[in-house]
Amino acid sequence: MGFKTVTPNEALIVSGVCINNNKGGNNIIVGGKKWIWPLIQKYSILNLNTMSLEIVSNNVNTKLGVPLTCIGIAQVKIGGKAEQKLLQKASENFLSKDTFQIQALVSETMEGHQRAIIGTMTVEEIYQDRKTFSENVMRIALEDLKALGLVVVSYTLKDIRDNNDYLRSLGMGKTAQVKCEARMGQAEATKISRIKESMAHKARMEQKYINDLIVAESRRNFDLIKAQNEQEVKTQKAISDLAQKLQEAKTxxxxxxxxxxxxxxxxxxxxxxxxxxxxxxxxxIKIH
Structure with a gap:
């Protein structure tokens, strides 16, 4: 057969005699080449690319018995070059299987775990906290898939559906609650706004009253000073007139x-x- 070369996203599984593996089992090469002896050795290639799988669980009863359909997206791959133990397990489990068979097996395993988590949570919990749901599914799937030589890269709950309009009713209830809270919030805001407006009006009137008092006080002081000045002018004029008359009389x-x-x-x-x-x-007379 001669040399067989694989890319970094492929694993070359060599089995037969003259295998240089002190621990026994298959000889695994990732991203390299290997001489394959004809007749006494055979090889297979495993694809190490990440598999994107849609995990569908139809009409599974939740914690309170409400049937629900959940659709998740899982990213799964066979262990890479740095994970020789996982590669060894994968070679033992998938050596005779093609990519579609591997994906079917992983999907079935993930779907079972997804179904199990659905049964432990209520519709409201799943609907409102998808992150916790996803974390729970991924947590229990990791060990099982690890035993198969697989790594769960990620899992996300994509969609939630039901055939009984439960989610629609839940959404309508939530919408009604939000609208009610919005109306209450608007009423509270209007009340606060009116209170502030009333307080502002009161403050304006108080300030106007103070200003009017200040103006009245200023006007009163002005009139008083004006009257005093006029009286003083009259007094001075009377004194002047009297002095003038006295001067005229004296003259x-x-x-x-x-x-x-x-x-x-x-x-x-x-x-x-x-x-x-x-x-x-x-x-x-005397002279005469």
Missing amino acids: KQDVKNAEMAVKVAERKRQIEIQGRKSSFSLIK
């Missing part, structure tokens, strides 16, 4: 006094002149 009196002094002086002068005339007449 008139001074004028009268001056006129009187002039008259007195004139009278004195006339008297002196008259006296002199009388003296002169007496002198003339």
Whole structure:
């Protein structure tokens, strides 16, 4: 036969005589080549690519007896180069099987575990917590598939269905609950908004009242100061008018006094002149 070469995603399983394997069993080569002796040795190839499988469990009773259909997606592969023990187990279990037979066996195993987990949970638990459901399925499947030389890369619950409208009723109930909560939330928000609006209006009115008081106080003070100023102006004007009248009276009196002094002086002068005339007449008489 000569050399046989396989790619990194394939395992070459060599069996027969002259197998260099101290632990017994098949000689396994991953991503390499091997000389195959004709007649005394034979080989098979296992595909190590990840298998994507749809796991369907139809009408399985849940914990409370409600039939449910669950569809999961599992990613499974045969152990790789670093997992020689798993490869050895896989070679023992799948050496004579093709890819479709391997997928059928894995799907059947996974479906059994999926069915078992459905029976331990309620519809509500599965519907509301798919992550826990997926983790439970993967946890119990790991050991069984590991015994076959397989590795579960991932498992996800893809879809949930039922034929009795249970999920639809559950959804309607949830929708009604959400709508009710939304209405209650809206009513609460409206109430809070109105309370805040009322408080804001009250605060505005209180501030307006305070402002009005301040304005009234300012106006009263202004009017008071204005009245005081006007009174002071009137007082000053009255004082000024009185002073002016006093000055005018004083001036008139001074004028009268001056006129009187002039008259007195004139009278004195006339008297002196008259006296002199009388003296002169007496002198003339004596001479004659």
